[in-house]
Amino acid sequence: MKLQQLSLFLENRPGRLEAPLAAIAAEDINILTLSLADTAQFGILRLIVRDWEKAKRILEQDGWVVNVTEVVAVDVLDRPGGLAAALKILEDADLNIEYMYAYSLRRGDKAILIFRFEDPDRAVQVLLDKGLHVVGGEELISSTS
Amino acid sequence: MSLADRQPHSPADSIWNPTAETMPRAELEALQLERLRSLVERVAHVPFHRDHFAHHEIGTHSIRSLADIRRLPFTTKNDMRRHHPLGLLAVPRKDLARIHGSSGTTGKPTFVAYTARDLDIWSELCARFLVAGGLKPEHTVQVAFGYGLFTGGFGLHYGIEKVGAAVIPAAAGNTRRQIEIMRALDPEGLICTPSYALTIADAARDLGIDPRSLPIRLGHFGGEPWSEDMRREIEEELDISAFNNYGLSEIIGPGVSGECSARDGMHIQEDHFLVECLDPETLEPVPEGEPGELVITSLTREAMPMIRYRTRDIARLYREPCSCGRTTMRMSRVTGRTDDMLIIRGVNVFPSQIEEALLRVEGTTPHYLIEVSRPGTLDEVHVKVEIHPEIFSDRMDRMQSLCERISREIHTVAGIRAHVDLVEPRSIERFVGKAKRVLDKRNIQN
């Protein structure tokens, strides 16, 4: 149920984002979603790709520092209060969210959010127990193509 | 390859010249005094020294005890430049056997001349520290120092030969070739700068070779200051024992001092060098064990002896007896240069302090650059640190706290507030020789 997310260290200067993305594209690896967290000085690029092992290999060969973390994709109703309801569940279960971002594609009346939890296994269990839909890798890929 | 070489505290430490290296202190000091007096006599005809001595009313009679060395005037790098190229020569030109030089940072080289006897003593001095650091006659040593005007290559070369070991004069540069030679010839020893040792490890990894699988087990590194943490890193990366040695071309080249198996300071070859440790401002001796500028007198050099040469190197001296049995005074590693000392908002900062701070933070690499600028009226320091898989996290808060931690360590060690800039791997330039650690972008005269 968990997804492997690649994170890359980038210096915050013009054109820096393009190089790793081009390297992945050159190998025909689809990027399902990406998010960038940055400060004035550096950024952390987070990627969910179709073949993360291959993408990691390619990026590392190019000299990038890549780190792999498990994240959880959750379907949330795309209407006011949809996100708040999901967050309430997580809060009640005392689950720590390190960060989150929106998946680029929406499905019907649902939006997919990507969560980085301190404890992803317990988070998946809680979400499933509360009837939320946790989106797996296969499903995410098929919804994109 | 004997495993005994890899025991850094092996008690079976052999001494190349027991007479000289374990001489009782009183005897050693008497020898130094005798040699100092004869030195003053030998240089008395050199115009530079003659004028100096006349000005200070000095003669052999002035030297009654070793402490009287303080009556002698200093010699600086500038004096050498003023007497370019061989104005400080104390023997007839026909007696020279070799001339080396140092590039210096400001243009034309200064030359250093040797008689045949100077060269012989030089090899002897290198042999002493090589043996103190575990070199044995049956070893093979790859010398990845420059061969040329620079004293490192030739000095060590002949020292290794003196010991009876085999030399591979690979010379500096072409790291890939260095690794090929190593893998073909299985040398146990490596001679280069400490930063080049790390460059070799990096290059091996790039070639898909585990640096620890290289045959080298013993490294004698010098030519630039380095820290204890850098030693640990080199030893870990290459699976070797790393030894420090010290010397400078103006005095002789490598061979002024070197570590024994205790690796607690470098034994000074006191029968040939008289070393003082002075406050660079007041030029008074610092209390024993305190850091100060090393001032060296070469007691036995014939061609171009130096009297109280101001090295600009900052180190500490100590006389406690060493477990290895040598009786000579020891010096700490060089912790800075009086001339690369940065003054930042009035605070004296040595690049080595920044390095020490960085190495307190686990996982930061030895690749860093200190950038000093003055955007307005105040100095600003940016320390660029290469990101490394060990310290990279996908969490922004972790990355920010890493920067803060480094900054805090810098403040603790060096007393300045620095901005920490994390940069991409391999983005800081690698150097074959001395690593460039400081980029001072302030435009200040003097």
Ligand SMILES: [Zn+2]
């Ligand atoms: Zn010792």
